Amino acid sequence: MVAGSGNHTVKNLPEPKNQQRGLFDQPAGQARAERLILHVDIDAFFASVEQLLIPALRNRPVIVGSGVIASCSYEARRFGLAAGMSLHKARRLCPSVVVLDGQYPIYRCFAEHVWSVSRRFVCGLETFLDEGYGDATGMGALHGDPLTLGRKLRDAVRGEVSLPVSVGLGANRMMAKIASSSAKPAPRCSSPQVGVVWIRPGCEQEFLANLPIEKLPGVGRKTGEKLRDMNIETVGQLRTLPLPLLRTMFGRRGELLYERSRGRESRIIRPAALPKTISRETTFHEPLCDRKQICGMLFYLLQRAARTVRKHKLLARCVELTIRYDDWTELSAAKALPYPTDDEKQIFPVVLRALKQLHQRRVALRHVGVVLSRFTGEGQEGELFTPPVRLRRRRLCKAVDTIRDRWGHAAIVSGASIELLGRMRQNDYGFVLRTPSLTK
Ligand SMILES: [Mg+2]
CATH class of the missing domain: 3.40.1170.60 (MutS, DNA mismatch repair protein, domain I)
Structure with missing residues (x-):
């Protein structure tokens, strides 16, 4: 049975004949870890x-x-x-x-906010521009049955980011995606109500039966036309074709269609790998020679990079500074940090030393950038005791990040970047940089 949520359409399908029960219906102790994949899609x-x-x-x-x-x-x-x-x-x-x-750049900030909320409900999230797949297997103990989990996620995103998302849950990626697209409001529907749909294990074939073949992943325009020429219009009809015929018609893809039309699929979730470098750079609106403003911008960029480092729970061991003069000469210098850190205040003196070494000509700069790299995991500082002053800084950074997550980066302007106040335009996301893709 497939259930919609709240005021959304409830699609009732007959219970599966073999009376297969969902993971959450089973008594504790006997629960088999049925795979549960979740698909989140940001609407419009x-x-x-x-x-x-x-x-x-x-x-x-x-x-x-x-x-x-x-x-x-x-x-x-x-x-x-x-x-x-x-x-x-x-x-x-x-x-x-x-x-x-x-x-x-602003859409990307919103998407990242949606994914950071979604990560609370799944382990490992593979994200694309406006959709994400996560593995929610075994999350029942924390969040309840799959439909409740989906509704909680949708409500959390709506509450914290104010964006509508639809959520689909199923035994694999394909079923989860098909579920979320069926949770979306009809194209000509007047209210943007979105829902949550869970396709219970064992119900895949019934759910797919009446779906137009084009809805099946791997069926493009050409394949669709070929199948329609054979009077195959729904996934249920596609299922009647024998495997050897599909193989002859479409080769390896025919085998996939055979499996997919039965609701089976083996693609796995690949959460984004940890970054190797985290960088922020920008071109100035006008070539700049004022040292204070250059330093202010470097601190600002470093702050943004360090915030991302903290988000990934990493510590950087190296920082690289790049400057470009007005005559396009570009110079860069990499410096090892005295100890692994995610705190811009501890990295900044190293950046200033690099700037002093690089910026020796009396020529304005048009571009600056910082790159943090050689990451190690949080808690691997390689020191037996972290000095109390650094522990205090860490708590402060965490508190500042929490405020910025809630109210935008511009909620707090600190350190050398105070120099930029009044000189650069600002919105909730911080200073408006000339290279827009890097304002994030
Ligand atoms: Mg979408």
Whole structure:
């Protein structure tokens, strides 16, 4: 049986004949670790962020894109607009539509916030731009049955990030994704209500039976056309084709289609690997020779890099400074840190020494950047006792990060970056840098 959540559609399918029970129905002690994969999808992502940032856009048809629609709000979808459609056609179908270019660095910040909330509910999250897969096997003890887990995640994202997400749960990636797409509101539905759908183990075939073949991963336009020529329109009909026939028609992909049409799939979740380097750099709005402002910017970039290092629970052992003069000469110097750290205040003196060594000409700088590298895990400082002053700094950094996670990076401006106040434009995400993809 598949259940929708709250005020969303409840799709009832007959109980499986073999009476297979879900993981959470089984008495304690006998629970088999049935794999439970969760798929989170941010709905109408770019358009939802714009509507969140600009209240005047709420309840209005909004699209983001240049040339073609990259994302469109539910209000726009009511007019038949969809991603991939040309803006020309979109304007013809819905003359009142608001078209925006998009601010991708800001969308990325929102996505990261959604993923950091989602990580509380799953172990290992593989993320893409607006969707993520996580393994929720065994999370029942913490969060309840899969539907409750999905609803908690959706409500947490809605509460903390104010973005709508749909959540799908199933025995593998494919089923989880199919579940989340069926949890989405219908294309012409007026209210952007999103839901949570769990496809119970054993119900995969029934759930897939009436789905159009194109919904199955691996069935593109060409494959779809070929199958439709054979009067195969639903996944249930595809299932009637014998394996040798599919193999002859599509080769190795035919075997995958055979498996997938039965709800089976073996792709695993690959959480993002830990980064090897974390860097922040920017080009100045105007070439700059004021030492105080250059140092202020370096501290600001270092602060942002260190915050990311702390997020990954790493400690850096090396810092590299890069400067580019107005005449495009580029210099860089790498310095080992006296001890592994994630604290910008402890790294900054090393950066200043590198700057003194590199910036010797009386020529303005147009670009600066810092790279932190040679990471080791938190708790591996290689020291028996961490000095109390460093422990205090660590607690302070944690507190500042918590405030910035909640209120934006600009909530606190500290250290040398105070020099930038009044000289650079600021929004909630921090100073507005010229190289936009790096304002994050
Ligand atoms: Mg989406």
